Amino acid sequence: MLFSDLTINENEPIYIQIKKYLEEMISKGLLPHNSKLPSTRELSLLLNVSRNSIISAYEELKSDGIIYSISGKGTFVNSDNNISNSHWNINYKNFENDYMKTANKMDIMKSEIRWKSGQISFKSISPDGDLFDMEELKKSFLNRFNLEGHKLLNYGYAQGYKPLIDYLHRYMNKKGVNTTNKDILIVNGFTEGLNLIISTLTNKGDYIFCENPTHNTSIKIMKSYGLNIIPINMDENGLDFKDLDMKLKKYKSKIKFSYITPSYHNPTGMVMSPENRYKFYNLMKKNNIPIIEDGFNEELLYSSSHIFPICSLDNNSNGVIYIGSFSKILFPGLRIGWIICDKNLIDRLESVKRCTTIHVSFLDQGILYDYLQNGAFEKYIKKTRKFYGDKFNFAKQCVEKYIECDYILGDGGLHLFLVFKDLNTRKLLNECYKKDVIFMPGDLFYIDDKGQNTLRLGLSRLSDEDIEKGVKIIGETIKELDHK
Numbered sequence: 457m458l459f460s461d462l463t464i465n466e467n468e469p470i471y472i473q474i475k476k477y478l479e480e481m482i483s484k485g486l487l488p489h490n491s492k493l494p495s496t497r498e499l500s501l502l503l504n505v506s507r508n509s510i511i512s513a514y515e516e517l518k519s520d521g522i523i524y525s526i527s528g529k530g531t532f533v534n535s536d537n538n539i540s541n542s543h544w545n546i547n548y549k550n551f552e553n554d555y556m557k558t559a560n561k562m563d564i565m566k567s568e569i570r571w572k573s574g575q576i577s578f579k580s581i582s583p584d585g586d587l588f589d590m591e592e593l594k595k596s597f598l599n600r601f602n603l604e605g606h607k608l609l610n611y612g613y614a615q616g617y618k619p620l621i622d623y624l625h626r627y628m629n630k631k632g633v634n635t636t637n638k639d640i641l642i643v644n645g646f647t648e649g650l651n652l653i654i655s656t657l658t659n660k661g662d663y664i665f666c667e668n669p670t671h672n673t674s675i676k677i678m679k680s681y682g683l684n685i686i687p688i689n690m691d692e693n694g695l696d697f698k699d700l701d702m703k704l705k706k707y708k709s710k711i712k713f714s715y716i717t718p719s720y721h722n723p724t725g726m727v728m729s730p731e732n733r734y735k736f737y738n739l740m741k742k743n744n745i746p747i748i749e750d751g752f753n754e755e756l757l758y759s760s761s762h763i764f765p766i767c768s769l770d771n772n773s774n775g776v777i778y779i780g781s782f783s784k785i786l787f788p789g790l791r792i793g794w795i796i797c798d799k800n801l802i803d804r805l806e807s808v809k810r811c812t813t814i815h816v817s818f819l820d821q822g823i824l825y826d827y828l829q830n831g832a833f834e835k836y837i838k839k840t841r842k843f844y845g846d847k848f849n850f851a852k853q854c855v856e857k858y859i860e861c862d863y864i865l866g867d868g869g870l871h872l873f874l875v876f877k878d879l880n881t882r883k884l885l886n887e888c889y890k891k892d893v894i895f896m897p898g899d900l901f902y903i904d905d906k907g908q909n910t911l912r913l914g915l916s917r918l919s920d921e922d923i924e925k926g927v928k929i930i931g932e933t934i935k936e937l938d939h940k
Contacts (some may be wrong), residue, residue, distance in 0.1 A: 458494075459485075459502060470505050471512035478513065482522060482535050493523065493531045547636040555680045556696070562676040569885065569894055576926035580896035581722070581870040581914040583785050586872035587843060589836055593787070596826035600819075608819045614810035615802070616642025616794070617821035623829055624780070625792050630752075632768035633778075639802040641809060642816050645791040646750065647673055649779040652795070653748060657807050659710055665703065665714035667695060669901035669910070671722045671750065674715060686711065687903040692875075694726050697735065704743060711745050718766055720753040723901045724873040725866030730763055737769045737776075751780040753869050755837055756844060767796065774798035782824075784870065790820045840860055844870060844916065847923070851915045854924050862909075870916040873898070878914050881911040884933060893929045914920050 460668060462477050463472055481487045493499075496514060500507040514531060525531045562568070570579045600608060621640045625874075628635055637920065643649040650673075654770050658664070660682030668687030676683050687709055689696040704711075716736065718728035728736070740747050749766045760791070767776040774797065781793035809815065827833060845931065855864055855872060865873040879899045887895065895921045898910025 459499075460774070464501065464505065470509040470854070471516070474499075474503070474505075474513035474939060475511065475516045478517060479491050480521065480528045481507055482533055487533050489535060489764045491533045491826040493533065495530060505764050507654070507732065511875070512914040518546060526872050534752070551616045554682060558680040559676065559698060562672075562679065564672060564900060568896075568900070570662075570887055575892045575937060576922045576929075577787070578893070578913040578915070578918070578926060580782065580917050581917060583840070583870075583919050584843075587836070587840055588787065589597065589832055592830070592832040592836075593823070593827055596830065596832070597750060597823050599830075600822040600826045604822060608822045610818075612815045612817045612821075613817035616640065616816060617818055617825060619822045619829075621794075624826055626768075627828075628778075628780075628796055632764040633796070634768075634771035635796065637774065639770075639799040641797060641802050641805050642812065643809070644816055644820060645783050645788075645793045646752070646779055646938055648791075648796045648813070649781070649793050650674060650748070652779060652805055652808060653779075654678060654683070656805065658683055663707055663710040665700075665707075665745065665904060667713055667716060667721065668903050669723055669898065669907055670715070670903070672716065672900050674750070675901075675903060677863055678715075684710075685903045690721075690724060692865060693940055694728055694732060695736065697732075700736075706737070708743055711743070713748055714740050714745050714749070714940055715748045716766070717750040719751065719755060719763065720867070720869030723725040723871065723896070723898065724750055725871050726872070727763065727867040733764070734769065735767050737766050737879075741773070741775055747776045748845065749778045750824065751775055751778055751896075753784050754780075755782070756841060756869055774801070777801070787824070789898075790817075791817060792824055844868075847915050847920070849874075850920055850924050851913065851927070854927040855882045855913070857933065858924075860929045870914060872913045872915070874911050874913065876909045878909065879934060879937070880908055884911070887933045887937065888930055891933065893926045893933075895930070 458481070461479070462473070464473060478487070487493075495515075496507050496510040499510045503510075513663075514523065514525075518525065520536050520937070521810055522533070523531055524534045586782040598800065620642060624640050626807075627633050628640075641652075645654060654677055657684040658681060663684045663686055665688055666685050668679070668689050675685065680909060686842075688703060689699045715851065718736075719732055720727060737747065747766060751765055754765065765778060767778040775793065779793060779795055779915070783791070783793065794855065795802065844932060845868065848870075851872060852864065852866070855861070855874065859874065861874045861879075862877050863875050865875065875898075882899070885895065885897050896912040896914065899905070900909040901907060901910075913927075916928070
């Protein structure tokens with residue numbers, strides 16, 4: 457506390473002692489530039505000295521230009537202290553660990569071509585915000601506040617908001633998941649969910665099976681923790697089980713986990729058939745390799761009937777860790793996802809959550825719960841399935857009309873994946889950029905430096921007019937490159 461270490465002696469005038477003390481505090485930077493000083497009355501009471509001594513000290517400091525007063529507002533410090541002006545430069549790059557280096561190296565927001573105003577961008581697969589039912593969300597916000605008030609603004613529980621957890625138990629039950637021996641942990645979206653699992657259940661040098669291509673963020677997290685990612689190839693029919701069998705024989709004893717996205721796989725948009733889900737689950741079970749299932753965009757199954765998640769096959773076991781999120785279809789800014797898996801594992805992960813981010817915002821969880829349980833979500837999903845379904849079908853027709861490629865992947869969802877025979881899509885991107893069209897080059901999603909002949913087209917935030925215009929430009933640019 458200021459002035460707590462000031463001891464008044466009898467050998468020197470009091471105002472001089474106060475002046476010297478303030479000068480020292482200011483010169484050390486302990487009283488920053490423009491910070492307010494106590495009033496003369498307050499300081500005289502604090503130090504138990506005459507107010508005249510304080511006034512004299514302040515006047516001396518004013519005459520030296522060290523402090524200044526503003527009528528009706530108070531007295532303030534007027535000095536750029538020596539500490540703030542002194543040069544102290546740390547090269548923090550020398551401190552960086554492998555995690556930071558990998559995260560920066562793989563940060564596509566920094567390394568890839570950025571969108572600029574006026575461009576047609578096929579990069580994003582975020583939901584179209586114009587579809588959000590804001591009036592229903594406002595009602596949920598007010599309703600939760602009326603019911604719970606300040607409780608939503610205080611500290612909550614690391615596992616999550618109990619009503620939301622109970623809702624998600626019922627939600628997963630409807631997907632065929634028996635949650636009797638399982639529990640749920642609320643996390644800040646899919647990214648934190650996978651990060652929690654990888655950071656706590658693997659060690660540097662461990663091996664993990666992964667579809668190739670796969671979600672770029674997942675690759676980044678795995679590589680950041682030093683995992684050896686064993687790619688399982690995908691083709692126009694989905695996961696290559698022959699390649700999986702070969703890799704099982706080669707790496708069986710080394711594999712710690714398998715990671716898979718069976719619904720609207722990112723980036724290919726493919727939906728794994730029920731037969732292949734069953735086949736994959738039993739292969740992992742037979743070889744005792746636990747599965748991390750990414751429930752990406754399951755809610756958008758508009759081009760086929762409901763297909764059960766892989767974790768529904770694991771009802772009496774604990775071999776599947778499922779990560780769910782509504783982020784790609786509903787309010788991604790809320791950053792709410794969940795992990796559902798073995799109860800004992802959730803108990804352990806809860807402690808890690810408490811140790812890191814404590815808990816997901818209870819206000820956000822409360823609002824989302826109210827919105828989900830009042831029936832608004834079901835209406836919204838019906839609307840978005842038709843909207844994105846129509847957009848997907850239109851975009852696919854445009855690609856078939858304007859772009860010559862080897863084959864198109866995608867069973868629905870928010871994107872299409874195009875595979876070419878010889879085309880370098882990096883060169884294509886550079887040429888399209890000159891024409892104000894950008895997309896995601898496919899090599900970003902590959903583990904083993906493949907995919908230079910692929911690209912992903914995100915559709916969710918583009919109008920039909922821009923989709924057709926952009927696809928047409930891409931197709932014309934491909935023809936130009938072919939003739940060079």
